[in-house]
Amino acid sequence: VKSIEYYKTRLPLVREEEVEAIKSWKVLGTEGNLAERNGSFGISPDEQFVVYEKITDYAGRVTYIYPTNGAVADNTQPEISITEVNRNASSNGIYNEDIVLHVDVQDPTNGDTYSGLERVWYDVSASGNVSASETITLMDNSDNRVQSHQNWSGNITIPASRYNSNDIRVQVHALDFSGNQYDSEVVPLS
Numbered sequence: 001v002k003s004i005e006y007y008k009t010r011l012p013l014v015r016e017e018e019v020e021a022i023k024s025w026k027v028l029g030t031e032g033n034l035a036e037r038n039g040s041f042g043i044s045p046d047e048q049f050v051v052y053e054k055i056t057d058y059a060g061r062v063t064y065i066y067p068t069n070g071a072v073a074d075n076t077q078p079e080i081s082i083t084e085v086n087r088n089a090s091s092n093g094i095y096n097e098d099i100v101l102h103v104d105v106q107d108p109t110n111g112d113t114y115s116g117l118e119r120v121w122y123d124v125s126a127s128g129n130v131s132a133s134e135t136i137t138l139m140d141n142s143d144n145r146v147q148s149h150q151n152w153s154g155n156i157t158i159p160a161s162r163y164n165s166n167d168i169r170v171q172v173h174a175l176d177f178s179g180n181q182y183d184s185e186v187v188p189l190s
Contacts, residue, residue: 048072078182081103101158103172115178117141123135132165
């Protein structure tokens with residue numbers, strides 16, 4: 001091997017002729033340091049990219065290596081918004097019926113990319129005259145690692161019969177495919 005070069009782009013190239021036509025290859029390793037095989041290049045914290053590799057031997061033969069899919073580097077936490085749907089049903093912030101909360105979760109686009117939401121769940125607990133708690137999964141894409149899951153929206157209901165307390169606490173959590181987790185502020189309810 002005489003040299004190893006790479007080309008990094010946001011969008012994948014469709015045909016092999018496009019790869020062969022690249023003129024802006026960057027050197028990753030040459031004959032003097034190929035034995036180390038530790039050439040590297042940097043990526044930005046929020047970047048989507050495809051890497052192409054060009055290997056040239058001493059006879060001038062060239063081999064191109066490239067994946068069919070790219071990679072995503074996502075360093076941005078998901079965002080969570082929580083609103084009380086039936087706020088008007090409360091008297092001075094105290095409900096006498098089920099409490100309904102609307103939750104909006106987004107994995108924001110940053111650097112023209114996002115990794116997608118893997119899981120959304122919430123914890124609810126009550127203390128005082130009632131002691132109850134549970135964790136409920138709202139969405140789980142752990143087995144479907146596809147970048148298209150950018151948003152989740154829905155209602156959660158806190159049953160008055162189970163959580164009859166003046167000290168109810170709700171917290172929503174979101175995890176994206178890059179491992180960025182965001183935990184909402186605790187929402188106190190009565």
